[in-house]
Amino acid sequence: MSRVLMRGNEAIAEAAIRAGLKCYFSYPITPQGELVEYMARELPKRGGVFLQAESEVAAINMVYGAAAAGVRTMTSSSSPGNSLKQEGISYLAGARLPAVIVNVMRGGPGLGNIAPAQGDYFQATKGGGHGDYRLIVLAPSTVPEAAQLVMLAFDLSDRYRVPAMILTDGMLGQMMEPVELPPPVDEATIPEKPWALTGAKGRPPNVVRSFELEPRKLKEMNLVLQETYREIEENEVRWEEVETEDAEILLVAHGTVGRIVKTVVRQARKEGIKAGLLRPISLWPFPYGPLRRLAERVPTVLTVELSAGQMWEDVRLAVEGRAKTPFFGELGGVVPTPREILSEVKKHVPA
Amino acid sequence: MELGVIFAGFGGQGILLAGKVLARAGMDQGLEVTWLPSYGPEMRGGTANCTVVLADQPIGSPIVDAPRALVAMNLPSLDRFEPRVAAEGLIVYNGSLIPRDPKREDVQGIPVPVNDIARELGNARVINMVALGALVRASGVVPLEAVVAAMAREMRERGRDRLIEINRQALERGFNEAEKLLGDR
Amino acid sequence: MSQLSTQIPEGYVKVFSRPRSLSDAKYTYCPGCHHGIIGRLIAEAIDELGIQERAVGVAPVGCAVFLFRFYNVDFVQAAHGRACAVATGLKRASPNLIVFTYQGDGDLAAIGTAETVHAANRGENFTVIFVNNQIYGMTGGEMAPTTLPGQRTVTCPEGRDVKLTGHPLKVSEMLAQLDGPVYITRQAVYDARHIQMAKKAILKAFRNQAEGKGFSLVEIVADCPTNFQMSPVEANRWVVEKALQYFPLGDLKVKED
Ligand SMILES: Cc1ncc(C[n+]2csc(CCOP(=O)(O)OP(=O)(O)O)c2C)c(N)n1
Numbered sequence: 001m002s003r004v005l006m007r008g009n010e011a012i013a014e015a016a017i018r019a020g021l022k023c024y025f026s027y028p029i030t031p032q033g034e035l036v037e038y039m040a041r042e043l044p045k046r047g048g049v050f051l052q053a054e055s056e057v058a059a060i061n062m063v064y065g066a067a068a069a070g071v072r073t074m075t076s077s078s079s080p081g082n083s084l085k086q087e088g089i090s091y092l093a094g095a096r097l098p099a100v101i102v103n104v105m106r107g108g109p110g111l112g113n114i115a116p117a118q119g120d121y122f123q124a125t126k127g128g129g130h131g132d133y134r135l136i137v138l139a140p141s142t143v144p145e146a147a148q149l150v151m152l153a154f155d156l157s158d159r160y161r162v163p164a165m166i167l168t169d170g171m172l173g174q175m176m177e178p179v180e181l182p183p184p185v186d187e188a189t190i191p192e193k194p195w196a197l198t199g200a201k202g203r204p205p206n207v208v209r210s211f212e213l214e215p216r217k218l219k220e221m222n223l224v225l226q227e228t229y230r231e232i233e234e235n236e237v238r239w240e241e242v243e244t245e246d247a248e249i250l251l252v253a254h255g256t257v258g259r260i261v262k263t264v265v266r267q268a269r270k271e272g273i274k275a276g277l278l279r280p281i282s283l284w285p286f287p288y289g290p291l292r293r294l295a296e297r298v299p300t301v302l303t304v305e306l307s308a309g310q311m312w313e314d315v316r317l318a319v320e321g322r323a324k325t326p327f328f329g330e331l332g333g334v335v336p337t338p339r340e341i342l343s344e345v346k347k348h349v350p351a
Numbered sequence: 352m353e354l355g356v357i358f359a360g361f362g363g364q365g366i367l368l369a370g371k372v373l374a375r376a377g378m379d380q381g382l383e384v385t386w387l388p389s390y391g392p393e394m395r396g397g398t399a400n401c402t403v404v405l406a407d408q409p410i411g412s413p414i415v416d417a418p419r420a421l422v423a424m425n426l427p428s429l430d431r432f433e434p435r436v437a438a439e440g441l442i443v444y445n446g447s448l449i450p451r452d453p454k455r456e457d458v459q460g461i462p463v464p465v466n467d468i469a470r471e472l473g474n475a476r477v478i479n480m481v482a483l484g485a486l487v488r489a490s491g492v493v494p495l496e497a498v499v500a501a502m503a504r505e506m507r508e509r510g511r512d513r514l515i516e517i518n519r520q521a522l523e524r525g526f527n528e529a530e531k532l533l534g535d536r
Numbered sequence: 537m538s539q540l541s542t543q544i545p546e547g548y549v550k551v552f553s554r555p556r557s558l559s560d561a562k563y564t565y566c567p568g569c570h571h572g573i574i575g576r577l578i579a580e581a582i583d584e585l586g587i588q589e590r591a592v593g594v595a596p597v598g599c600a601v602f603l604f605r606f607y608n609v610d611f612v613q614a615a616h617g618r619a620c621a622v623a624t625g626l627k628r629a630s631p632n633l634i635v636f637t638y639q640g641d642g643d644l645a646a647i648g649t650a651e652t653v654h655a656a657n658r659g660e661n662f663t664v665i666f667v668n669n670q671i672y673g674m675t676g677g678e679m680a681p682t683t684l685p686g687q688r689t690v691t692c693p694e695g696r697d698v699k700l701t702g703h704p705l706k707v708s709e710m711l712a713q714l715d716g717p718v719y720i721t722r723q724a725v726y727d728a729r730h731i732q733m734a735k736k737a738i739l740k741a742f743r744n745q746a747e748g749k750g751f752s753l754v755e756i757v758a759d760c761p762t763n764f765q766m767s768p769v770e771a772n773r774w775v776v777e778k779a780l781q782y783f784p785l786g787d788l789k790v791k792e793d
Contacts, residue, residue: 005375005386023629049628053621061618061651064592065625068612086788092617116586175413176371176386178378197626199633201589209595233540262411263730279692339416 002339008143011179011185012076012148013038015147018184019154022071023049025062029078030114031170031337032104036076055080060088060101067097068208070196072154076102078170079120080111089163090129093208093225096195098157100150101135102166104173115171115333118255121310124167125284129257132222135228136236137283141259141265143177149281156236160189160228167283169306170336171256223327238281239290247276249349250294250323252315253304254280256335261304263338264345271342273349283311292317300324300348304341307331322350352407355415357432358482359400360445365479366425368505369422370401373483375501376493377405385413398427405492420490422482424465425449432457443485443529445478456529461489463528469521478522484525489533495526498510555579557588561605568768570758570775573725574667575606576612580638581742582609587634587733594619599673617648620655623662634745635662636639641682642672645707646659649681659716659750663741666707670779677763684782688703689763704782708755712788716773719744719752719788726759726775729748730785738761749793 006014016024022081036052043050049066053059059075060196066073077085082103092099107113122128124137133262136156140146146168153164195206212218240258243265244250253261258279268275278294280287296299301323303312312327319325328344330336336344358370367388374386388401402418404410417437423429423444433453436442441459447466465481480502487498499522503515544550554560558579565571582591588609595603599617614622619637627635643708644652652664671689672678678691681718682704686695712720719741723734734756741752757779760770766774 003378005371007383011751020682023625025625051624053649057618058621058624058651058654061615061621063627064610064630065622065627066629067625068622068627069592069629070635071629073366073625087615088618095613129781170412171387171521174385174388176374177383177410179415197592197612197633198630199590199592200610205608205610207611207613209604209611210602231670256413259410260412260414264411265413290631335414337414337416338412 003180005176006143006179007034007174007176008106008146008168008172008281009174010038011147012150013042014022014181015150016050016100016154017042017046018182019151020072020187020190021048021074021154021183023063023066023073024052024075025053025059025066025073026075026077027053027056027059027081029081029315031106031173032076032078032102034173035102035104037081056084057088060085060092060235063094063099064088064092064097067092067099069196070193072098072158074102074191075175076104078104078114079108079117082120082123082244086123086129089135090131090133091136091210092163092242092300093129093133094131095208097163097208100153100166101163103168105167105169113333114170114308116167116256116335117333118257119310120167121283121305121307124165125228125286126293127315132267132286133225134162134232136160136162136232137167138164138238139167139255139281139283140172141255141279143172143175144179146172147179147181151185160232162228162232167255169256185269233285236282236283236285237289239287240277240279240281242277242279244276244278244294245266246274247294247298248250248274249276249300249302249345250298251275251277251302251304251345252291252311253277253278254311257304257306260336260338263343264341266326267338267342268345274343275345280311286314286318288314292320292322293313295319295322298323300326302345302348303327304336304344305329306335352365353410353420354405354490356402356403356420356486356490357400357418358416358420358422358443359398359428362399364399364424365476366402366424369479369483370403371499372480372502373486373493374403374405375505379501380493380497382407382493383410385410387413387459389487400428400432402520408521420486422486423449424478424482426451429453431440440491445480445482459489461529461532462486463525465525468524468528472517472520472524474517477518480518480521481528484522485529487522488526488529495522498522504521537543537685549644555583556580557591557608559606562603563606565580565599565694567763568759568761568771569599570669570725570756571667573731574734575600576667577725577731577738578638578665579607579679580735581602583740584739585742587742587746587748590632591634591636591744594623594626594635594637594659596637596639596643597674598643600638600640600667601674604637606765617643618651619643620648620660620664624655624658624660627660631661634667634742636742637662638665639667639768640673641668641680642667645681645705653711656711656751656753659713661720661745661750662747663745664751664753665738665752666755667758668707668755669760670704671763673760673763676690677760684778692700706783708753708788711753712793717751717753717789718749718757718791719787721753721787722783722785724757724775724780724785726772755783757785
């Protein structure tokens, strides 16, 4: 078992290569630059294709082409670039193409800045592009978890033929932590893709498309998609609970904020405050059920987020009035320290 | 055990590398570690800092409110981070460039003339390892040998094998400098 | 599905038939539209080169949006303008495929200019069939980047004013300046001779790809009777008399090795 000290961006890249990545396309942007650099350096050596696209629009469409060819493919960017990819992501979803999209979020809106933020939660989990679609959205909180979730993202995306997104932020992208890298996947275990465009040899032609002019048929396609989404909601909800058994205040936080809150829980407990944490790992499907069950007995559910309250909406949907649902958010790339969050916690527990 | 250290200085003083070498040494010792840089355009020319956490249990926050140790390579860094150091914490500061001692009475100040030492060693760029050596002695968080080994591997990976020896000397000089000061007390 | 008998009666010899790689789906084009002829030429070229089992088409958004129905080859539908990026991904993932895009002037030269220029500049080893009909056909006859000066469309009802909306974009001339492409040519299909020449160009473009030479683009100056509000004959004449004034035919770049 050898641990390597790696940046989040690099661990994501390495894990993707180990997941059998064959084609990676992207356009440089901070704070995910190391991911592009790593791919440029490593992927060609290991039998894959690296191409720097002329724009994020082109990058996501190159992914669309490579996915149609049936290979494991990925792109990565940060918030502004990810906005440009929304068109292509909608097409991937409509054409049922598996692909992995990484968004290392930064402060917005607009050009914003390059500091960590979680303001793309809506875009990632509620659609983002046009049409009725969902992405599988996974939010790592540590560098090793990022590596694990990248491998999982490829598997889930192939299994359900739904694009998957790794939603993280500049802090995780830039920080280093020891990682024990998962072994490369045995490519024989990657699901067959009989729908892929390999040339119509000995079979009728395959067509990859989202386009269907006939409303009833497009409705059918949509219903199949929705059925797949229900299946994913059934099987793929992932979350972590910390000290929830006797919690009198439950914090909900995802990604890097989730790990900061772990420190907050520890410090609060030292001061006699029974705090707990629910950290959604899959942001879609969101852990509505587990959160609802906890809200049955915890009087206060405090959401902490690097946004003005995007995930908070899902928290309130889950809690549905069973508990108080205060919110603490930071904006513009400002990251709260454990102490700042702890003082917020104290406002909501009886002294 | 959980030790948070902030390394701060001018861009180009090797702050990020000093933090990384410490993190690597900690990892090799079986500890959990995180290394979090301040990043962005201010990295070149301006000030740079990174936060390293070493712990014997999983690390929650890589951001530290009150670091147990500060390595300040210039005056702005001391001004900025001194107030945040935990009570009973320690501050390793660059005596060659910083004209004052820490104002706090509840922390231990360790002045190290890192630029002078580096100059004596014949390479101005090893100031970061001098400072790290002093921190290693003062904090006792990892053995010096582990830090030397981590530094050597880092240099090798960067194709800078020829710099291993001078950086080893720099670590030792910094370590001994702290030893002298702490022994005095 | 064709209702006609495909039986060849005794004593007759078949001299003209549907190319094997063209499916029996009905075209969705208007009467007199050149898209249909061009579509057939591609199928003939695929047959003659024996690449049906390796060919993958990239369908555009435009009047050719149903392109995937018309061929017995694998197809992917691209977003409007993105065909060259999609083809890049496909070809890079599977270099053994013979990949072609088929794009209108709105698709290739307006919304997809960047993707086109950069694919050409990288010398991507695929084939582009570019149908320049000087108008947005599918959406109802709006101005295209290739619309001629003075030409009326629903979005320049007084005729294209170059002071306001610029000049017809000469894509092939632009791309021919780049070092990436190996073959850039402009053809037409308004009469039998030019149809044969266009076919030769398409064959060459595919052959270039099969031989690994790089990016080839065949522009075809076409008509749009419906949106020109002309009869097919008049629209054909428009191509010869008007369009070719701006878009002269011939090879713009042929890189021999
Ligand atoms: C992003 C986007 N914008 C606009 C459209 C609408 N649209 C469909 S086809 C088209 C123009 C087609 O013109 P051209 O590429 O010249 O092909 P033609 O129909 O003339 O063959 C437009 C604007 C679209 N599908 N997607």
